[in-house]
Amino acid sequence: MVPVKLLILGAQNTGKTALCVRFVTRRFIGDYDHKKEVTYRCSRVVDQDSVDLEILDVACKSSVASLESSIRWADGFLLLYSITQRFTFLEVPRLKKLIEQTKQSLVVPTVLVANKADLEIGREVTTEEGQRLAKDLRCAFRELSVAEAFLAVEAAVLQLIRLVLISSVLCLTVAPTC
Numbered sequence: 001m002v003p004v005k006l007l008i009l010g011a012q013n014t015g016k017t018a019l020c021v022r023f024v025t026r027r028f029i030g031d032y033d034h035k036k037e038v039t040y041r042c043s044r045v046v047d048q049d050s051v052d053l054e055i056l057d058v059a060c061k062s063s064v065a066s067l068e069s070s071i072r073w074a075d076g077f078l079l080l081y082s083i084t085q086r087f088t089f090l091e092v093p094r095l096k097k098l099i100e101q102t103k104q105s106l107v108v109p110t111v112l113v114a115n116k117a118d119l120e121i122g123r124e125v126t127t128e129e130g131q132r133l134a135k136d137l138r139c140a141f142r143e144l145s146v147a148e149a150f151l152a153v154e155a156a157v158l159q160l161i162r163l164v165l166i167s168s169v170l171c172l173t174v175a176p177t178c
């Protein structure tokens, strides 16, 4: 079993908890208790590897110190924004910078997820803006609806797991002590 630890980050109400629950249970549940920090655990076979997965969904009122500690813990990051709330998109560069500073690396496995694609009528962020930001921040990019598409959620998380597995192999090859 290969352990993989993922952290999901984003502004409030972007669908972080919904995405974790959707990935682990396949179900979309509308409302959650937002106060608690929760670690979701499950196993998946990704390509040939059996992966022991943990996804940490931090409490929305986490202190910077506790956020940094969660970032140090994680191998890969899901950065979420909602296409219906521009301020959640504007929050992404700050979070990515915090990840890079805390990890002391510009190469961190990260997937930028534009959520709530089912709410086209309320769209405030275009797909092209999301793609451009992902390119600028060296992230993969997925636009999806946690509410409507389990397969898209699964594909985003599996893509991140693959990025983590590739980066751990590169790390062992290039610098055996890292």
Ligand SMILES: Nc1nc2c(ncn2[C@@H]2O[C@H](COP(=O)(O)OP(=O)(O)OP(=O)(O)O)[C@@H](O)[C@H]2O)c(=O)[nH]1
Pocket: 010, 011, 012, 013, 014, 015, 016, 017, 018, 019, 029, 030, 031, 032, 034, 060, 115, 116, 117, 118, 119, 144, 145, 146, 147, 148
């Ligand atoms: N229409 C729609 N609603 C969604 C989608 N994903 C999540 N939501 C809703 O958005 C709201 C916030 O979802 P949460 O999963 O609680 O968001 P969160 O980012 O964990 O929120 P905090 O814990 O406050 O940071 C809930 O009412 C969800 O039902 C989606 O893809 N489409």
